[in-house]
Amino acid sequence: MGEREALPIIIKGLKRLEYRGYDSAGVALLDKEGLSIYKKKGKVSELENHLAKFGDLGSKIGIGHTRWATHGEPNDVNAHPHYSSNEKFAMIHNGIIENYDVLKTDLIKKGYEFRSETDSEVFIKFIEDVYVNNYCSLEEAVRLALHKVVGAYAIVIMNLEEPDTLIAARKGSPLVIGVGEDEYFLASDATPIIEYTNQVVYLDDYEIAVIRNNKLQIKTIENVETNPYINQLEMELEAIEKGGYEHFMLKEINEQPRSIADCMRGRLDAKNGRLVLGGLRDYLNKFQNAERIIITACGTSWHAGLVAEYLFEEFARIPVEVEYASEFRYRNPVISEKDFVIAISQSGETADTLAAIELAKSKGATIFGVCNVVGSSIARATHAGSYTHAGPEIGVASTKAFTAQISVLAMMALKLGYQRGTISEARYMHLLAELETIPSKVERALKLNDKIKEIAWEYKDSRNFLYLGRGYNFPVALEGALKLKEISYIHAEGYPAAEMKHGPIALIDQEMPVVFIATKDSSYEKVVSNIQEVKARKGRIIAVVTEGDTTVKHMADHTIEIPETEEAFVPLLSVIPLQQLSYHIAVMRGCNVDQPRNLAKSVTVE
Ligand code: G6P
Numbered sequence: 001m002g003e004r005e006a007l008p009i010i011i012k013g014l015k016r017l018e019y020r021g022y023d024s025a026g027v028a029l030l031d032k033e034g035l036s037i038y039k040k041k042g043k044v045s046e047l048e049n050h051l052a053k054f055g056d057l058g059s060k061i062g063i064g065h066t067r068w069a070t071h072g073e074p075n076d077v078n079a080h081p082h083y084s085s086n087e088k089f090a091m092i093h094n095g096i097i098e099n100y101d102v103l104k105t106d107l108i109k110k111g112y113e114f115r116s117e118t119d120s121e122v123f124i125k126f127i128e129d130v131y132v133n134n135y136c137s138l139e140e141a142v143r144l145a146l147h148k149v150v151g152a153y154a155i156v157i158m159n160l161e162e163p164d165t166l167i168a169a170r171k172g173s174p175l176v177i178g179v180g181e182d183e184y185f186l187a188s189d190a191t192p193i194i195e196y197t198n199q200v201v202y203l204d205d206y207e208i209a210v211i212r213n214n215k216l217q218i219k220t221i222e223n224v225e226t227n228p229y230i231n232q233l234e235m236e237l238e239a240i241e242k243g244g245y246e247h248f249m250l251k252e253i254n255e256q257p258r259s260i261a262d263c264m265r266g267r268l269d270a271k272n273g274r275l276v277l278g279g280l281r282d283y284l285n286k287f288q289n290a291e292r293i294i295i296t297a298c299g300t301s302w303h304a305g306l307v308a309e310y311l312f313e314e315f316a317r318i319p320v321e322v323e324y325a326s327e328f329r330y331r332n333p334v335i336s337e338k339d340f341v342i343a344i345s346q347s348g349e350t351a352d353t354l355a356a357i358e359l360a361k362s363k364g365a366t367i368f369g370v371c372n373v374v375g376s377s378i379a380r381a382t383h384a385g386s387y388t389h390a391g392p393e394i395g396v397a398s399t400k401a402f403t404a405q406i407s408v409l410a411m412m413a414l415k416l417g418y419q420r421g422t423i424s425e426a427r428y429m430h431l432l433a434e435l436e437t438i439p440s441k442v443e444r445a446l447k448l449n450d451k452i453k454e455i456a457w458e459y460k461d462s463r464n465f466l467y468l469g470r471g472y473n474f475p476v477a478l479e480g481a482l483k484l485k486e487i488s489y490i491h492a493e494g495y496p497a498a499e500m501k502h503g504p505i506a507l508i509d510q511e512m513p514v515v516f517i518a519t520k521d522s523s524y525e526k527v528v529s530n531i532q533e534v535k536a537r538k539g540r541i542i543a544v545v546t547e548g549d550t551t552v553k554h555m556a557d558h559t560i561e562i563p564e565t566e567e568a569f570v571p572l573l574s575v576i577p578l579q580q581l582s583y584h585i586a587v588m589r590g591c592n593v594d595q596p597r598n599l600a601k602s603v604t605v606e
Contacts, residue, residue: 001060001061001062001164001166001183001184001211001214002060002180002182002183002184002214003060003182003183004060004183005058005059005060006029006059006060006061006062007027007029007051007057007059007062009185009196010027010062010063010064011027011044011047011048011051011064012192013064013185013187013192013193014027014044014047014064014065014066014192015044016191016192016240017066017187017188017189017191017192018043018044018066018595019248019394019395019396019594019595019600019601020066020068020188020189020600020601020602021066021067021068021069021600022042022043022044022066022067022068022595022600023041023042023067023068023069023074023079024039024040024041024042024066024067024069024074024075024076024078024079024080025039025040025042025043025044025046025047025064025065025066025067025079026038026039026040026047026064026065026067026079026080026081026092027039027047027051027062027063027064027065027081028062028063028064028081028090028092028158029057029059029061029062030059030060030061030062030158030160030163031057031058031059032058034087034160035083035087035088035089035090035158035159035160036057037081037082037083037090038050038051038054038057039076039079039080039081040076040079041074041075041076041079042074043595044066061158061163061164061166062158063081063090063091063092063156063157063158063166063186064081064092065079065080065081065092065093065094067079067080068600068603070096070119070605071096071100071117071118071119071120072116072117072118073117077115077116078116078117078118080092080093080118080120081158082116082118082120082121082123082124083124084124084125084127084128085112085113085125085128086128087160088159088160088161089124089127089128089138089157089158089159089160090124090157090158091120091123091124091127091155091156091157091158092120092155092156093119093120093123093124093153093154093155094152094153094154094155094173094174094188094604095151095152095153095154095171095172095173095604095605096119096151096152096605096606097119097120097122097123097149097150097151097153098150098151099148099149099150099151100119100122100123100151103122103123103126103148103149104122107122107125107126107129110129112125112129119151123145123149123153123155124157126145126148126149127141127142127145127157128141130144130145130148138157138159138162138165138167139167139208139210142155142157142167142169142208143208143219143221143223146169146171146206146208146221147221151171151172152171152172152173152351152604152605153169153170153171153172153173154168154169154170154172154173154174154175154188154203154604155168155169155170156168156175156186162212164212164213164214165210165211165212165213166184166186166210166211167208167209167210168186168203168208168209168210168211169203169207169208169209169221170203170204170205170207171205171206172205172351172354172377172604173188173349173604174188174189174202174349174376174377174602174604175187175188175202175203175209176188176189176190176193176200176201176202176203176375177200177201177202177203177209177211177216177228178190178193178196178197178199178200179197179199179200179201179216179228179230180196180197180199181197182214183196183214184211184214184216185197186209186211188602189373189376189602190233190235190375191235191240191392191394193233194233194235194236194237194240195237198232198233198234198235199230199231199232199233200230200231200233200375201216201218201228201229201230201231202229202231202375202380203218204226204380206220206221206222207219207220207221207226208220208221209228216228231375233374234374235374235391235392239391239392240392240394246587247395247583247587247593247594248393248394248395248594249395249397249399249487249579249583249593249594250583250593251395252393252394252395252399252400253399253400253446253576253579253580253583254446255390255391255400256399256400256403256439256442256446256576257439257440257442257443257446258439259389259390259391259400259403259404260403260404260407260438260439260442260572261439262389262390262391262404263388263389263390263404263407263408264407264411264435264436264439265389267411268411268432268435268436270429270432270433270435270436271433273425273428273429273432275411275414275415275418275432277386277408277411277412277415278386279368279384279385279386279387280368280384280386280412280415282384283340283366283368283383283384284415284419286340286366287340287366287368287412287416288416288419288420289338290318290338290339290340290366291318291319291336291338291339292318292319292320292321292338292339292340293312293318293319293320293321293339293340293341293342294320294321294322294323294328294333294335294339294340294341294342294360294365295308295309295320295321295322295323295341295342295343295344296322296323296324296325296328296341296342296343296344296353296356296357296360297322297324297325297343297344297345297350297353298324298325298326298345298350298352298353298603299350299398299482300346300397300398300401300402300479300482301344301345301346301350301353301398301401301402301405302322302324302325302344303402303475303476303478303479303482304344304370304402304405304406304409304475305322305342305344305409306322306474306475306478307406307409307472307475307476307571308320308322308342308344308406308409308410308412308413309321309322310471310472310475310568311409311410311413311568312409312412312413312416314413314568315413315414315416315417315422315423315431315568316413316416316417316420316422317417317420317422318416318420323356324352325343325350325352325353325355325356326352326606328356328359329352329355329356329359333359335359335360335363335364335365336363336364336365337363337364337365337366339360339363339365339366340365340366340368341357341360341365341366341367341368342367342368342369342370342409342412343356343357343367343368343369343370343371343378343382344369344370344371344405344409345369345370345371345372345376345378346371346372346373346388346390346393346398346401346405347371347372347373347376347601347602348369348371348372348373348376348377348378348379349373349376349377349378349602349603349604350378350602350603350604351603351604351605351606352603352606353378354377354378354381355606357369357378357381357382358381361381361383366383366384367381367382367383368382368383368384368385368386369381369382369384369385369386370385370386370388370405370408370409371385371387371388372387372388372389372390372393372401372404372405373392374387386408386411386412388401388404388405388407388408389404390403390404393601394594394601395593395594396486396487396594396595396596396599396600396601397483397486397487397579397582397593397596399483399579402479402575403442403572403575406571406572407435407438407572410435410568410569410572411435414428414431414432414435430566431566431568434565434566434569435569437565438565438569438572438573441562441563441565441572441573442572442573442576444562444563445562445563445573445576445577446576446580448560448561448562448576448577448580449580451560452560452577452580452581452584453580453584455542455558455560455581456581456584456585456588457584457588459513459540459542459585460488460584460585460588460589462490462511462512462513463490463491463511464490464491464492464493464507464511464512464513465481465484465490465491465492465493465512465513465514465515466481466492466493466495466500466504466507466508466512466513466514466515466539467480467481467484467492467493467494467495467514467515467517467578468494468495468496468497468500468514468515468516468517468527468530469494469496469497469516469517469518469527469574470496470497470498470523470526470527471521471522471523471567472521472567472568472570472571473517473519473521473570473571473574474494474496474497475571476517476570476571476574476575476578477494477495477496477497477515477517478494479494479575479578480492480494480515480517480575480578480581480582481493481494482494483578483579483582483583484578484581484582484585484586486582486596486599487582487583487586487591487593487596488582488585488586488589488591489589489591489596489597490585490589497516497523497526497527497530498526498530500530500533500534501533505533505534505537508534508537508538508539509537509538509539510538510539510540512539512540513539513540513541513542514534514539514540514541514542515542515543515544515578515581516530516531516534516541516542516543516544516552516556517543517544517574517578518531518543518544518545518549518552519544519545519546519562519567519570519574520545520546520549520564521567521570522567528551528552528555531543531552531555531556532555535555540557541555541556541557541558542556542557542558542559542560542581543555543556543558543559543560544559544560544562544574544577544578545559545560545561545562546561546562546563546564547561547562547563547564548561548564549561560577562574562576562577
């Protein structure tokens, strides 16, 4: 809100935020008709076409939403914003209201009617009910209502009767307020804000922000006023634009030499044997003396966690457990103050990871975050952490965040190993020097793009894929399979190569492409035997090998040669061709690579 036309800013902002969810989109404006809501199933572009029918919709204030459906199918009615019954309030909501059923039953008894199947409509009507019954201001009604609502939310409400006011609140779902000159912007993350201002306030859980007459006031839900802390954003606008690439995913794949270098910049100085991770400084002692490291994450970040398990155990000799955050949080896990918990998350907003952190914290463990998004909820919920500095990742399928996560985790493992004396000085120095060469080796690996495109063409119509690897390459096999299924909708499974004979081998015939990650490492010979087993059953073999390999070349249908490196750093290179393969197959199949169906970049619900 401010002096400018709100609609173009909202539409542009929704497009920037579309990667977070794209089932439907909508806006509420104070136009000549009053408080009007326009919404449409599908992408923001569908909403734009719909809005074009209405001519001038002048409004200096407005709210908009792009949805990832939780309650109720993606359609026009379930799209946000939602009205109150009297149509004086309009609200957008991210998150899930867990007690919506109880609230809804109660409201129905009182005569409220519902148009949609969403928990969000229940939410605004519940606020309306509190407002009506307490004869109070909307701000007060929001505050009172939030005491009764169970679940996660980031909300923004407009009120027909207060045309100069926006009320926002959060718990569990992110909300950023951009502070411009005489104007304010609210969003789930900073991407739609940075072109207008680099000054932002991150709203905290249980805080309510009221922007009235171009003044921002923040209070807790206990009605205690807090001083908004203004952060300076360091993000550049180019970082969130495609920059000439056809898709964000392709841009992000190609950015990896730089993003990995950015992640190591100022931290790794191989010549002088220095490794500085600022976030770790105060917790190094705890980390060093931890009895166990527990890593918790979801999706691709969980795969980075699996790589880290090998890294920490090899270099620091501390036992590691890697946990899906969603399982960990509901398992009554055994955790103590002696555990060091690492939470990995690109977005820093994944609800399950956040909940796992809270659980581990309540048991006294030290929590260290490895996040990409600066100022995100996970970054703030952890005791300390290291940012991955990969820059904004917009493509829903994670690529550069994965390699940056592994880079941070590798630096942590080396630091820890050195401190604990579990790796020798010479080995430490050698590993640091090798790590420093990774960005240029990734650059070389990226040059295989044309060859991978040819392979993609040959296999684009396959119905299944198997990805096999051992040791450090086992998590890479999982990640390769995940990339393919996410964006091309081809069924793919990742397996430890040796496990193939305990089941997946039954699937192998001439129709089954099998991607082997068979780099020259300690399990190379064994993987070669696995390749032979697949070949004997006429499976089609695509092998990622180390440059100069001749053995596998004679056995495989296709080989992709990546530069040689230390075994522990191979995932940083071997994942690159797998990202490219899935990208090209998805493009050839006509899939929406950046916004695959049913997925969202940031999963802020359980
Ligand atoms: C979603 C995304 C994945 C991501 C996962 C975990 O499923 O689509 O790409 O790996 O969430 O997200 P996080 O932000 O915690 O790394």
